[in-house]
Amino acid sequence: MPEHRVATQEEWQAERDKLLAEEKKITHRGDELTKIRQELPWVAVEKEYSFETDDGTKSLAELFDGSSQLLIYHFMFGPVYEAGCTVCSSIADNLNPNAPHLKAHDTKLMMVSRAPLEKLQAYKKRMGWDLEWASTAGSDFNRDIGFVNTEEELKPFLEGDIPPVVEQMAERSGTNPGGYVAESPGISAYTLEDGVVYRSYVSTARGLEPTMGYYFLLDRTPVGRDEDRPGEFWLHRHDEY
Amino acid sequence: MATHTVGTDEEWLGARKKLLVAEKEHMRQGDELARRRRELPWVPITKEYSFETEDGTKSLAELFDGRSQLLVYHFMFGFGYRVDEQNPGCTGCSFAADHFDGVLPHLNGHDVTLMAESIAPLSELNAYKERMDWKFPWVSSLGGDFKYDFGAAFTQEQQENGAEFNFRHVDHPAPQREGMSAFALQDGVVHHTYSTYDRGVDALMGTFQYLDRSPLGRDPGGPDSGGSWWKRHDEYQDS
Numbered sequence: 235m236p237e238h239r240v241a242t243q244e245e246w247q248a249e250r251d252k253l254l255a256e257e258k259k260i261t262h263r264g265d266e267l268t269k270i271r272q273e274l275p276w277v278a279v280e281k282e283y284s285f286e287t288d289d290g291t292k293s294l295a296e297l298f299d300g301s302s303q304l305l306i307y308h309f310m311f312g313p314v315y316e317a318g319c320t321v322c323s324s325i326a327d328n329l330n331p332n333a334p335h336l337k338a339h340d341t342k343l344m345m346v347s348r349a350p351l352e353k354l355q356a357y358k359k360r361m362g363w364d365l366e367w368a369s370t371a372g373s374d375f376n377r378d379i380g381f382v383n384t385e386e387e388l389k390p391f392l393e394g395d396i397p398p399v400v401e402q403m404a405e406r407s408g409t410n411p412g413g414y415v416a417e418s419p420g421i422s423a424y425t426l427e428d429g430v431v432y433r434s435y436v437s438t439a440r441g442l443e444p445t446m447g448y449y450f451l452l453d454r455t456p457v458g459r460d461e462d463r464p465g466e467f468w469l470h471r472h473d474e475y
Numbered sequence: 476m477a478t479h480t481v482g483t484d485e486e487w488l489g490a491r492k493k494l495l496v497a498e499k500e501h502m503r504q505g506d507e508l509a510r511r512r513r514e515l516p517w518v519p520i521t522k523e524y525s526f527e528t529e530d531g532t533k534s535l536a537e538l539f540d541g542r543s544q545l546l547v548y549h550f551m552f553g554f555g556y557r558v559d560e561q562n563p564g565c566t567g568c569s570f571a572a573d574h575f576d577g578v579l580p581h582l583n584g585h586d587v588t589l590m591a592e593s594i595a596p597l598s599e600l601n602a603y604k605e606r607m608d609w610k611f612p613w614v615s616s617l618g619g620d621f622k623y624d625f626g627a628a629f630t631q632e633q634q635e636n637g638a639e640f641n642f643r644h645v646d647h648p649a650p651q652r653e654g655m656s657a658f659a660l661q662d663g664v665v666h667h668t669y670s671t672y673d674r675g676v677d678a679l680m681g682t683f684q685y686l687d688r689s690p691l692g693r694d695p696g697g698p699d700s701g702g703s704w705w706k707r708h709d710e711y712q713d714s
Contacts, residue, residue: 235543235544235659235660235661238516238517238659238661238666239514239516239517240516240517240518240519240666241516241517241518242518243518245516246515246516246517246518246667247642249515249516250515250642250669250670251642253508253511253512253515254641254642256508256511257508257671257675258674260501260504260505260508261674261675261677263501263504264501264687267494267497267498267501267687268687268688268692268693269692270494270497271494271687271688272690272691272692273480273490274487274490274491274494275479275480275481275482275486275487275490276477276479276480276481276482276487276690277481277482277483277484277486277487278481302691303689303690303691305685305688305689324581327577327578327580327581328574328577328578328681329577329681329685330577331573331574331576331577331681331708332573332574332681332682332685334708334711335570335573335682335705335708335711336682336685336686337711338704338705338706338711339682339686339693339704339705340691341685341686341689343685421685421688423688423689423690424690425479425690425691427477427478428477430477432477432479432481432690433487434689434690435491435688435689435690436491437498437688440499440502441495441498443502444678444681444684444685444687444688445681445684445685447574447577447578447678447679447681448578448581448582448585450678450679451546451578451582451587451589451679452582452585452587453505453508453509453512454509454512454546454655454657454669454671455544455546455587455657455668455669456513456517456544456657456658456659456666456668456669457513457543457544457586457659458509458510458512458513459509460585468584468585469581469584470581470584472580472581475580475583475584
């Protein structure tokens with residue numbers, strides 16, 4: 235641990251008070267953004283999609299399972315993967331305990347991936363999750379929303395300098411960088427009214443950090459995320475530490 | 476007929492891109508605050524605290540369990556939201572604690588120990604923990620000043636005459652409040668680096684974050700209304 239400035243309680247308090255004012259501002263700004271998110275127009279999803287679930291083939295409307303809202307995490311587990319993406323696995327660790335609370339709030343939380351259902355089921359068992367996880371194999375669902383990338387689209391990325399973290403993550407999922415980044419992670423939100431499904435929100439990249447509770451906590455520790463250090467990326471599957 | 480404005484893909488995308496700019500700005504403000512948190516001075520802790528744990532009595536330094544950083548969640552037990560003899564753990568803190576086991580291995584792998592602390596006998600904490608099926612460490616600070624010194628519990632005298640909560644004066648603080656404190660261990664000395672309370676622990680509750688991204692939001696009364704729809708995870712009807 236690096237050397238750090240040490241101070242009295244009073245000195246700490248004065249600096250903490252200033253920071254608190256900034257923290258409150260950002261919390262309230264977050265509340266405003268939530269309002270803006272809710273004001274986004276809804277888009278009717280007219281195309282038919284089918285999902286392979288533990289209870290058979292379902293339509294998008296059927297995934298709501300009695301709730302009026304649906305939140306989907308697009309988990310990177312492509313057909314060529316041997317195991318689910320490590321970072322998505324850490325996200326699923328975070329999502330899993332929220333499902334009962336969200337259900338009580340009229341919101342169904344689940345995950346989808348392009349790998350066949352049997353692969354998802356086996357991996358889910360290994361990881362000890364009970365969150366619903368459907369396969370979109372044979373459906374354009376992930377592609378249409380922008381979370382599947384074609385070889386042609388990936389060409390410039392794959393011909394450039396591939397970041398070491400992508401190499402590591404691909405290897406840990408039993409695939410190569412091209413196979414790995416054919417999938418993108420994301421979240422999407424839907425509502426169901428009078429039998430019509432509307433899409434309300436989609437996010438990816440750092441927009442997924444709210445599903446990564448460890449970042450919230452690391453941002454409050456003395457050392458922080460500390461992700462610039464060389465070597466292997468710090469995140470692992472929870473049964474691999 | 477939808478109860479909300481319906482748009483085309485293009486209309487949605489235009490509004491979404493505008494929002495994205497604001498979301499990115501907010502994210503970077505968050506990064507800046509995280510940097511400023513790390514710049515806070517550290518305060519050496521000279522007072523001795525002792526905790527009852529599953530592995531016997533431990534000092535604050537021993538709670539680090541071989542890691543350099545420690546996060547302690549101040550869990551309200553025996554007092555709080557919807558608490559009675561059968562349900563001694565605060566419902567709000569139980570909701571927060573539902574999120575600990577998912578992040579625990581990742582934080583431990585990042586040199587951070589995460590635990591909860593309460594002023595109640597260890598046997599009562601263990602019984603409740605077993606019911607809730609939690610794995611994270613939960614220690615008893617009963618009989619010591621720890622929870623009081625870190626601003627998450629208040630003496631009878633403070634409850635009557637006022638004290639600081641969340642770094643501002645409160646005329647009649649509740650006996651206990653929720654919060655989280657961070658510590659660093661260096662050369663055998665424990666330093667207090669950070670504490671947060673009230674909505675400062677909001678983002679810990681993934682459910683709130685996800686609802687903030689759902690069409691209808693987290694709470695009809697707004698985020699400051701102290702929403703009361705949530706329960707202990709084993710109290711929902713079809714759980």
